[in-house]
Amino acid sequence: MNLKQVTSVWFSPTGQSRQAVEMIRAEIPGSGAFVDLTDWNVNRPDYGFIENEAVIVGVPVYGGRVPDVAVKRLKKLHGKDTPAVLAVTYGNRDYEDALLELKDILTEQGFRPVAGAAVSVEHNIAHFAEGRPDEKDREKIREFGRKAAEILEKTYSSHEIGELKVKGNHPYRPYGTFSVKLKAGSDCTGCGICVKNCPVQAISRTDPKVTDETCCIGCMRCVSLCPNHSRSMGTLMKLAVRQKLKKVCAERKEPEFFYETGK
Numbered sequence: 001m002n003l004k005q006v007t008s009v010w011f012s013p014t015g016q017s018r019q020a021v022e023m024i025r026a027e028i029p030g031s032g033a034f035v036d037l038t039d040w041n042v043n044r045p046d047y048g049f050i051e052n053e054a055v056i057v058g059v060p061v062y063g064g065r066v067p068d069v070a071v072k073r074l075k076k077l078h079g080k081d082t083p084a085v086l087a088v089t090y091g092n093r094d095y096e097d098a099l100l101e102l103k104d105i106l107t108e109q110g111f112r113p114v115a116g117a118a119v120s121v122e123h124n125i126a127h128f129a130e131g132r133p134d135e136k137d138r139e140k141i142r143e144f145g146r147k148a149a150e151i152l153e154k155t156y157s158s159h160e161i162g163e164l165k166v167k168g169n170h171p172y173r174p175y176g177t178f179s180v181k182l183k184a185g186s187d188c189t190g191c192g193i194c195v196k197n198c199p200v201q202a203i204s205r206t207d208p209k210v211t212d213e214t215c216c217i218g219c220m221r222c223v224s225l226c227p228n229h230s231r232s233m234g235t236l237m238k239l240a241v242r243q244k245l246k247k248v249c250a251e252r253k254e255p256e257f258f259y260e261t262g263k
């Protein structure tokens with residue numbers, strides 16, 4: 001397939017999913033563009049793609065699913081049998097139904113998924129699997145990108161693309177009730193970086209110390225960007241989360257890759 005353009009798309013509050021997309025993208029030839037679905041943008045346009053383009057789409061796993069906010073924003077993408085390469089990143093616990101859900105959303109939106117990756121990285125809340133992806137993971141991700149590029153190259157028309165089978169179940173597991181409450185400490189300088197970057201506008205413009213807990217998705221973006229390390233979930237909550245996840249995150253999970261096998 002002679003690809004006119006390859007567009008990288010991500011919803012990635014703390015940057016791991018974006019990094020995975022960019023690693024895969026580097027192995028796929030073709031001129032590039034990107035769509036960042038993380039930023040709050042009430043006037044976000046719809047994005048249309050044609051057959052001889054491709055998209056690489058990455059999202060994090062929240063509770064074994066695609067985050068609700070990402071689902072809504074992914075529905076702004078419209079393919080016309082456009083090939084898609086998919087990636088979910090997760091914090092070394094499990095990705096359960098997230099890759100399947102991402103595949104279903106993209107298919108519904110008119111794309112043809114050719115390959116999917118589930119990549120275990122450092123957990124952005126509990127910080128298990130510190131330092132991942134490591135070099136071994138990175139090489140596997142690059143190899144995945146090269147294999148996806150090969151499939152795209154040898155496919156003459158997207159109608160030749162067979163079904164992509166990935167891990168996961170229907171019906172998807174229900175969204176969990178576990179929620180992280182993020183707060184500013186007394187040392188908050190009110191610089192507004194968190195306000196500007198919050199994906200869901202949960203932080204007050206007039207007083208960045210105030211977070212709307214009904215709206216906050218606990219994505220950790222404000223914590224990762226705060227120059228003063230003032231934002232956090234609090235020591236007790238941090239300990240409770242680490243305790244809860246200690247067992248299930250302990251064992252190293254290797255990245256998993258899936259490819260369509262043609263018709």
Ligand SMILES: Cc1cc2nc3c(=O)[nH]c(=O)nc-3n(C[C@H](O)[C@H](O)[C@H](O)COP(=O)(O)O)c2cc1C
Pocket residue numbers: 011012013014015016017018059060061062063064065089090091092093094095121122123124125180217218219220
């Ligand atoms: C609200 C929330 C829920 C999460 N749920 C899971 C999970 O179910 N399984 C898992 O292994 N990691 C989970 N994680 C960790 C993230 O999936 C992981 O850190 C991801 O790479 C973050 O992506 P990003 O850097 O693109 O935002 C969760 C993180 C958050 C903030």
